[in-house]
Amino acid sequence: NCLVTIPGPSGNTNAYTPIGGETIVCSGGVITTGVNSQYQGTFPSGETASTLGNNVTITVDPNTTISSSLATIGLGNRLTATNNGILFTSGGTYAYGISAGINGRNQNGGNTITNNGLINTLGPGSSAIIVSASNAGSLGNSIINTGSINTSGGPVSANGSNGIYLSSGATGAAVNNSVVNTGSIATNGILGVGIRFEVAGGIASITNSGSITTDGLNANGIQIVNAANTVSVNNSGTIATKGASNGIRITGSANITNSGTICPSGISGGNCVAGTTSSGNGIQVDNNTNP
Numbered sequence: 534n535c536l537v538t539i540p541g542p543s544g545n546t547n548a549y550t551p552i553g554g555e556t557i558v559c560s561g562g563v564i565t566t567g568v569n570s571q572y573q574g575t576f577p578s579g580e581t582a583s584t585l586g587n588n589v590t591i592t593v594d595p596n597t598t599i600s601s602s603l604a605t606i607g608l609g610n611r612l613t614a615t616n617n618g619i620l621f622t623s624g625g626t627y628a629y630g631i632s633a634g635i636n637g638r639n640q641n642g643g644n645t646i647t648n649n650g651l652i653n654t655l656g657p658g659s660s661a662i663i664v665s666a667s668n669a670g671s672l673g674n675s676i677i678n679t680g681s682i683n684t685s686g687g688p689v690s691a692n693g694s695n696g697i698y699l700s701s702g703a704t705g706a707a708v709n710n711s712v713v714n715t716g717s718i719a720t721n722g723i724l725g726v727g728i729r730f731e732v733a734g735g736i737a738s739i740t741n742s743g744s745i746t747t748d749g750l751n752a753n754g755i756q757i758v759n760a761a762n763t764v765s766v767n768n769s770g771t772i773a774t775k776g777a778s779n780g781i782r783i784t785g786s787a788n789i790t791n792s793g794t795i796c797p798s799g800i801s802g803g804n805c806v807a808g809t810t811s812s813g814n815g816i817q818v819d820n821n822t823n824p
Contacts, residue, residue, distance in 0.1 A: 535559040535568055535599075541588070551608060553587045559618070560594040567599060569607040572636040582637035587611055593618040593650065602656075604629040609639035610666070612646065616680070620652045620661075626689060628656040630682075633674075634665035642666030642701060642708075647677045648716070658689035660698045660729075661718075667702040673709040673735065674699055678716045678743070685721040693724025693752065696745070700731040706762075708735030714770070717744045725752040727772070730764065738765040741772065741793070746800070748775045753813070754795070759785035769793045773800035779813040789816060 537546045541554025548557045549566050557568060570586020587609040597618035599605040602625040606614055612633040622628035629635065630652035633644040644664050652661040661682040664674050676697055686694035696718035701710045710732055718727045727745035730737070737759060745754045754772035756779075757764050764787040772780045773796040780795035796805035798812040 534561065535564060551586050551589045553585060553589065553609075555589050557589065557591040558594065559591070559599060560597050563598045563600060565600055567601040567603055567605040567607065569604055570609060570638065572607070572638055583609065583639045585609065585638075587639050589613070591615070593620065595650070602628060604632055606631045607635060607638070608633055610634060610641040610672075611643040613644075615647045616650045616652065618650045620650070622654045622656060622659055624656045625659070626657045628654055628659040629663050630654050630661040632663045634667070635663060640665060640667045640702075641671050642668070642674050642703065643672035644674045646675070648680045648682065650680045652680070652682045654684045654686065654694060656686045656694070658692040658694060659684060659686050660695040663695070663698040665700050667700065669702055669704045669733070671701055671703040671708070673703065673711075674701060675711050677713045678718065680716045682716070682718045684719075684725055686725070687722050688724040691724065693726060693749070694720060694722050695726045695729045696720050698726070698729040701735070702733045704734040706735060709737075710735060711738045711740075713740045714743045714745065718746070720747045720749065720752055722749045723751060725749045726756045727752075727754045729756045731758045732764065733760045734762055737762065739767070741768045742770045744771045744773075746773045747778055749778065750776045752776060752778045753782040754779070755781045757781075757783045757785065757787055759787070763788055766790070768795065771800065772796070773805075774813055775799045777813050779817045780815045781817070783816075783818045787818070
């Protein structure tokens, strides 16, 4: 079960529908209800999707599975989420593993999300970890994956089933947005990007010492769109893509350090597969809008 171990200011003890400020622990066996703050329907007096589900801390313990056809964890800003178990979504549209700031929820950022376990999503537009912090005054966000992420599903509009998707509208020079992958990320489907990273300013970095593999049209390994400061990319791991997809694709500017392996035509036995005319590029930098 998921339990509120420390209630928030409201005194709410329903772990599956946080009001805000709760500390929640999910432990033991298979749990078939996700932890999601309200984002639709009739809200309590004075509340909206944006005011509910903020400043929540949630931990999924080892040997614990949350399984749902909808998002397994969906909350607002200042989310601290740590998954040490298994998050599994099965077939729903936008069935995210962990989401912050989605579906009208608060966009002010300040989220710290860590996956040490397994996140599997199945369904259209179902990213494993997604953070939306679109406000110009948003706080920074940190996403760390030391475990395994697997997604499978086609796109909805321009949104594929990404491994990790961080979008920040923050313009403050000191705002720090970062993604670190030391584990594995695997996506299967059109526009299923391994790490999708969109920033408007501040300090921004992606570090990959693990593995990123994608299989699908325009399913880039790392995809960056930045409107201001240069993004720092450090790859010492493996990035392998199939389906006319690039290892790293950038719109804007980036400082790229690569001491690892980038294979835009797939990998076999630790070696890059020979490219074809339909293969993507190892690194592509352009000024066009990414798909």
